[in-house]
Amino acid sequence: MAIRAGIVGGTGYTGVELLRLLAAHPGVDLAVITSRGKAGVAVSEVFPNLRGHVDQPFVEPDEAGLGECDVVFFATPNGTAMEMAPALLEQGVRVIDLGADFRIRDLELWSRWYGMTHHCPAVAAEAVYGLPERHREAIRAARLVANPGCYPTAVQLGLIPLLEAGLVDTRHVVADAKSGASGAGRQPRQHTLLCEAGENFHAYGAGGHRHLPEIRQGLEEAAGGEVGLVFVPHLLPMIRGIHATLYAPLRDPAVDLQAVFETRYADEPFVDVLPPGSHPETRSVRGSNMVRIAVHRPEDSDMALVLAVEDNLVKGAAGQAVQNMNLMFARPETEGLLAPAVLP
Amino acid sequence: MAIRAGIVGGTGYTGVELLRLLAAHPGVDLAVITSRGKAGVAVSEVFPNLRGHVDQPFVEPDEAGLGECDVVFFATPNGTAMEMAPALLEQGVRVIDLGADFRIRDLELWSRWYGMTHHCPAVAAEAVYGLPERHREAIRAARLVANPGCYPTAVQLGLIPLLEAGLVDTRHVVADAKSGASGAGRQPRQHTLLCEAGENFHAYGAGGHRHLPEIRQGLEEAAGGEVGLVFVPHLLPMIRGIHATLYAPLRDPAVDLQAVFETRYADEPFVDVLPPGSHPETRSVRGSNMVRIAVHRPEDSDMALVLAVEDNLVKGAAGQAVQNMNLMFARPETEGLLAPAVLP
Amino acid sequence: MAIRAGIVGGTGYTGVELLRLLAAHPGVDLAVITSRGKAGVAVSEVFPNLRGHVDQPFVEPDEAGLGECDVVFFATPNGTAMEMAPALLEQGVRVIDLGADFRIRDLELWSRWYGMTHHCPAVAAEAVYGLPERHREAIRAARLVANPGCYPTAVQLGLIPLLEAGLVDTRHVVADAKSGASGAGRQPRQHTLLCEAGENFHAYGAGGHRHLPEIRQGLEEAAGGEVGLVFVPHLLPMIRGIHATLYAPLRDPAVDLQAVFETRYADEPFVDVLPPGSHPETRSVRGSNMVRIAVHRPEDSDMALVLAVEDNLVKGAAGQAVQNMNLMFARPETEGLLAPAVLP
Amino acid sequence: MAIRAGIVGGTGYTGVELLRLLAAHPGVDLAVITSRGKAGVAVSEVFPNLRGHVDQPFVEPDEAGLGECDVVFFATPNGTAMEMAPALLEQGVRVIDLGADFRIRDLELWSRWYGMTHHCPAVAAEAVYGLPERHREAIRAARLVANPGCYPTAVQLGLIPLLEAGLVDTRHVVADAKSGASGAGRQPRQHTLLCEAGENFHAYGAGGHRHLPEIRQGLEEAAGGEVGLVFVPHLLPMIRGIHATLYAPLRDPAVDLQAVFETRYADEPFVDVLPPGSHPETRSVRGSNMVRIAVHRPEDSDMALVLAVEDNLVKGAAGQAVQNMNLMFARPETEGLLAPAVLP
Known part of the structure; x- marks a missing residue:
């Protein structure tokens, strides 16, 4: 039987990508798509790529019948999910938040970075961090999944094989990350105009980015201890794609890095370890849920260099949310997520 | 039973798009993929988006076992298909040429524009022009299909409703067309460098473009007479997409243009007539086989203005080829072609 | 002695371009730069390219000492110049409006397209349309210059040689124009986001664009009669540049079009007629005040095809304003405007 | 009296940028511009932005009268300058090589990275490395200047204030650098096509880039000892601009980094230290010879983070060459180099 899915906040880039993936998913019924600003407007009028695929209007979140869904995705600004999720959970609806409301376990730390008080600490405590490569079993059983941020997904997947294995001198890890502009959202803002x-x-x-505490939390869990991380995000003059360039000093430079990565990800359907010497391209995952990773050890250096790419809207947002939904509802994990990337 | 498909010349943009579509097509077995330059190299090494989807090497065209295929696609430079097609047809293989070898019925005209003598006039005579919206029944029965050019597809689909209905003063039709750079191919050439x-x-x-005689042939067939056409192509600073802006003086400006288009394309699965007042965007069809069309009558003018968009690599090449294959092998016409466009 | 120049509304793209040109102009003193929103902020904080070139803050328009300037440029939204210009003119300040307030002679027509009542019809009547190639002598003497729109500059310069000479059947002229996104301004709007x-x-x-009546006014003046024009603008996925593709049926197809253009523009410093067979590129005028034009007669057609490129922010706005200032103050017409375009 | 300048190899991006700058330089006479492939063709036919600015043809290098120039710039592939420079120097011509032939002092190291034997070790020994911020006085007196590479300029200018002052723990310096595609040249190559x-x-x-030994040489000179550097270049989807993101562990995290940079560059005309908290944008130097630098100390970290931007074709190539020429011929150092960057 099809999963009845609701989407709260369907007019942003995360929303349209979720709609694209769910519309093509054989096991999902798109029951409710809400938007305060566009209620009554056809979804396909806002997103003409969905003409013929999503033939329904946006509705107000309140009249939405969200409570009758099996799962509700929040593709909303931070702060919305924590207001609405508790009532839904009580009604037996499972929730996947693509925002940041449930990502940071330390709610005081969360408040500092997000500038709000948390509305539902009790609910937050049960949230499962939705990175299947780390928490697959917990996700299967979760009522509430905190879908990871775009940068955190790429950086964590690039570093956890090294950290889990205790290979890194964790005092000076550098994550130099670059993102396409879709990560900044669809709200009109000057700095994301084409001309800017x-x-x-x-x-x-x-000076500090909200994804830093989320990344650090994940890395420190994997490392089992403190990680000294410098994280610098950059804005790429393109639409989709994140490239994380990761520098980690090695405790033992003689380790076989390629084997470490290949072994760690041997059974992961959405992590592709490239052959030695590779340089993954963001376009190789455009529109796809894959992360592609290459690991190098630069000449004359005792550092590991990891290059990881993802589509920030797919594995960095909507695709990972669908992957989590598949796990939560005991569907095949890759269902609806196997279309090859669009290249060129 | 799966259609055994061969692809000759799989290393260009048309080739990789054909591979992307056929890899995801439930009724196709990718039997043979040839390339002279890359024989022995894994397809997915050249096109990393296909890792995990196409797990085979390019092979030499001669050792290719093309004769054992049910259908062979030619994604080759002009002149290749006309050399190899006759032998394949004799072996009972059906052929879809994505090049220009069989598009122009008047072979003398063809020779003038393409600068070659035609190798197989007899075979050329039986080729069916693969625009399903005009020649669906003939395509079903065809052994050899000439897949239309990218510009010709957009321009013809934008004008034939008017021409078939005899609505246009055909002396001064203007087709101002714009294409993304992928239409120029993957061969390194200076003018398609990113910096150019x-x-x-x-x-x-x-001063004259090879697609002009192909377009004129199609328009004149639809009009049942001569069409005076000025066709000016332009190069867009982007990868995918064609936008045709078409200007046609009307015999009777009072005609209901919207109704003409909606009626003509009511049953077409891949032509989407937008509501009155629309401006179709190329990205609304990126990666998809749809053509979206809007028709306007500018204020104070007796001209029809038609705006038509397509993805030049899909409906303008590989997608239309798959649509033709589906027709030729009695598969559902839309099979493997229904994924929504990737937006943004 | 230096011209004391004021700029009202310096925070948009037209403003920053004007600042770039005037900062490098040897005969200009940048006396006042106003902005309501950014008053008190250093100009070079908003536009870091001007660090070391423009070392002063934006000021409020009212405290601005605009009345002590020799010339004031309005780089403001439509409707601002008509409010402020009369008082300045009375004080003996000359005015160049880069907006649309004084471009259309028929004020009723103006009101219909711009949705406002005109504040100063008397002043509007004396405004000179600042296209030097048509009105050079009047500009020299003008107190108030209406700087042409970006599209109107390219379209008029591309067509007036033909229209002035009476060569065109004026019933079916087509102007298919394409502009970079900087023409849409620096206000955050969704459709000009990089991701859109x-x-x-x-x-x-x-269905009708505000530049249409301005273009038609100019063309009809040149033709000495009505011109049936279809004008369709398009948005290019790039920052700077306009390309006008112009189609004009010829009364006598035997005319030597190349000679017509070369003769007409022989003495024009900012119009460059390219050799026969050329296709002007927008980048060949990026950052420069040149318009480059090529004229073709497509095979088998009785139409003239004109291709014209400009930088919409320079000859289409700020550069032409400086050219007009040079004329008004008896400076060499090309002063401060001769830097070559930046390519690539 | 004007400097008579010759350019060998004027058809690439470095060449056209040099022509643009020298054409506008008040103290230079462009005497000779050579190209083997384009001899006899007008320079402005290849580069239409130079129409009206450079009105002469390319000539063969041999008939070139290079020996009668005061200075000859080599904008050629590596290996050319070392063949031609000795004879020119003997004739009293001064030479500026924009290629890599004279950048590395250790010729054995040079041979290993560039895959050639050096033709003129004696001449190489007298070459001065043309980074004015380090070697100004030597450049003034030099007969032969090795113009620095694009990445090396940005990385060195970003790190030398820290290294000269002995502030860095030099074992783990990271240079994560990103360049626009013009750095890869104008030769048609597949990976720099717009569609790639x-x-x-x-x-x-x-695995190792040719600019690594050049960068290390410069950094070690500044540091007075070994520098453990990991340098990773990346290709940006844009034309011009380099952004170097530099990570350097500090010996004493309490140092006032902003003061270090401001003091070091107080008198440098082409290095702009931005206010604390800034993020320099590549477009703020597009077409200009400026380098803009910001320095940060990320929270909870003992690392310095330096962000440096340049236009790879100007300060990273042609502009720095003109700056060096100005120094060599006792012209004002900034002559011809003061035009503001073009933004947007």
Whole structure:
């Protein structure tokens, strides 16, 4: 029987990508798609790529019948899911939050970075961090999944094989990350205009970015101890894709890095370890749920260099959410997620 | 039973798109993929988006066992298909040429534009022009299909409703067409370098472009008479997408243009007539086989203005080829072609 | 002695381009740069390319000492210049409006397209349309110059040689125009986000665009009679540049079009007629005040095809304003405007 | 009296940028521009932005009268300058090589990275490394200047204030660098096609890049000892601009980094230290000779983070060459190099 799915906040980039994936998913019935601003408007009027695929209007979140869904995805600004999730959970609806409300276990730390008080600490405590490569079994059983951030997914998948194996001198880990502009959302803002972000490149958030505590939490869990991390995000003059370039000093430079990665990810359907010497391209995962990773040890250096790419809207958001839904509802984990990336 | 498909010339953009579509097609077995230059190399090494989807090497065309295929696609430079097709047809293999060898019925005209003598006039005579919206029944029965060019597909689909209905003063039709750079192919050429074609826009071929006789042939068939056409192609600073802006003086400006288009395409699975007042975007069909069309009558003018978009690599090449294959092998016409466009 | 220049509304793209040109102009003193939103902020904080070149803050328009300037440029939304210009003119300040307030002679027509009542019809009557190639002598003497729109500059310069010479059957002229996104301004709007306008192409305003009456006014003046024009603008996935593709049926197809253009523009410093067979590229004028034009007669057609490129922010806005200032203050017309375009 | 300048190899991106800058330089006479492939063709036919600015043809290098120039710039593939420079120097011509022939002092090391034997070790020994911020006085007196590479300029200028002052623990310095595609040249190559490099991002040369030994040489000179450097270049989907993101563990995290940079570059005309908290944008130096630098100390970290941007074709190539020429011929160092960057 089809999973009845609801989407709260379907007008952003995460929302449209979720709609694209769920519309093509054989086991899902798109029951409810909400938007305060666009209620009454056909989804396919806002997103013409969905003409013929999603033939229903956005509805108000309140009249939405979200409580009759099997699962509700929140593709909303931070702070929305924590308001609505408790009532849904009580009604037996499972929840996947693509925002940040349930990602950080330390709620005081969360408040500091997100500038809000948390509305439902009790519910937050039961949330499972939705990185299947780390928490698959817990996700299967979860009522509430905190879907990881886009940068955190790429950085964690690039570093956990080294950290889990205790291979890294964890004092000076560097994550130099670059993201396409879709990560900044669909709200009109000056710095993401084509004339500002096109033919241009710069870092941002060098003084501290919200994804830093989430990444650190994941890395420290994997390492079983503190990780000294510098994380610098940059804005790429393109739409989709994240590239994480990761530098980790090795305790023992003689380790076979390629084998470490291949072994760690041997059974992972959405992590592809490239042959030695490779340089993964973001376009090789455009529109796809794959993460592709290459590991190098630069000449004359005792550092590991990891290159990891993902589509920030897929494995970095909507695709990983669908993967989590598949796990939660005992569907095949890869269902609806196997279309090859679109290249060129 | 699966259709055994062969692809000759799989290393270009048309080739990789054909591979992407056929790999995901439930009724096709990718039997043979040839390349002279890359024989022995894994397909997925050249196109990393296909890792896990196409797990075989390119082979030499001669050792290729093409004769054992049910259908062979030619994604080759012009002139190749006409050399190899006759032998394949004799062996009972059906052929779809994505090049131009069989598109122009008047072979003298063909020779003038393509600068070669035709190798197999007899075979050429039986080729069916693979525009399903005009020749669906003939395609079903065809042994040899000439897959239309990218510009010709968009321009013909935008104009034939008017021409078939005799609505146009055919002396001064203008087709101002714009294409993404993937239409120029994957061969390294200076003018399609990112530093030449990026942040830049220009017309080309104003003195005459090879797609002109193909377009005129199709339009004149639809009109049942001569069509005076000016066709000007332009290079867009982007990868995928064709936008045809079409201007046609009307015999009777009072005609209901919207109704003409909606009626003509009511049953077409891959032509989407947008509501009145629309401006179709190329990205609304990126990676998809749809053509989206809007028709306007500009204020104070007796002209019809038609806006048509397609993905030049899909409906303008590989997708239409798969659509033709589906027709030729009595599969559902839309099979393998229904994934929504990737937006943004 | 230096011209004391004021700029009202310096925070948009037209503003920053004007600042770039005037900062490098040897005969200009940048006396006042106003902005309501950014008053008190250093200009170079908003536009870091001007660090070391423009070392002053934006000021409020009212405290601005605009009345002590020799010339004031309005780089403001439509409707601002008509409010402020009369007082400045009375104080003996000359005014160049880069907006649309004084471009249309028929104020009723203006009101219909711009949705406002005109504040100063008397002043509007004396405004000179600042296209030097048509109105050079009047500009020299003008107190108030209406700087042409970006599309109107390219389309007029591309067609006036033919229209002035009476060569065109004026019933079916087509102007298919394409503009970079900087023409849409620096205000955050959804459709000009990189993720919306990048890798995408579409027409807009097919039902009527504000530049249409301005273009028609100019063309009809040149033709000495009515001109039936269809004008369709399109948004290019790039920052700077306009390409106008112009189609004009010829009364006598035997005319030497190349000679017509070369003769007409022989003495124009900013119009470059390319050799026969050329396709001008927008990047060949990026950052420069040049318009480059090629004229073709497509095979088997009685139409003239004109291809014209400009930088919409320079000859289409700020550069033409500086050219007009040079004329008004008897400076060499090309002063400060001769830097070559930046390519690639 | 004007400097008579010759350019060998004027058809690449470095060449056209040099022509753009020298054409606008008040103290230079462009005497000779050579190209083997384009001899006899007008320079402005290849580069239409130079129409009206450079009105002469390319000539063969042998008939070139290079010996009568005051200075000859080599904008050629590696290996050319070392063949031609000795004879020119003997004739009293001064030479600026924009290639790599004279950048590495250790010729054995040079041979290993560039795969050639050096033709003129004696001449190489007298070459001055043309980074004015380090070697200004030597450049003034030099007969032969080795113009630095694009990455090496950005990385060195970003790190030398820290290294000269002995502030860095030099064992684990990371240079994560990103370049626009113009750094890869104008030769048609597949990976720099718009359809390959556009909407895409990846690292390259992770196993070792030719700029590594050049960078290390410069950093070690500044540090007065060994520097353990990992240098990873990446290809940006845009034309111009380099962004170097530099990570350097500090010996004493309490140092005032901002003051270190401001003091070091106080008198440098082409290095702009941004206010604390800044994120320099590549577009802020597009077409300009400026390098803009910001320095941060990320929270909870003992690392310095330096962000440095340059235009790879200007300060990273042609502009720095002109700066060196100005020094060599006792012209004002900034002459011809003060035009503001073009933004947007």
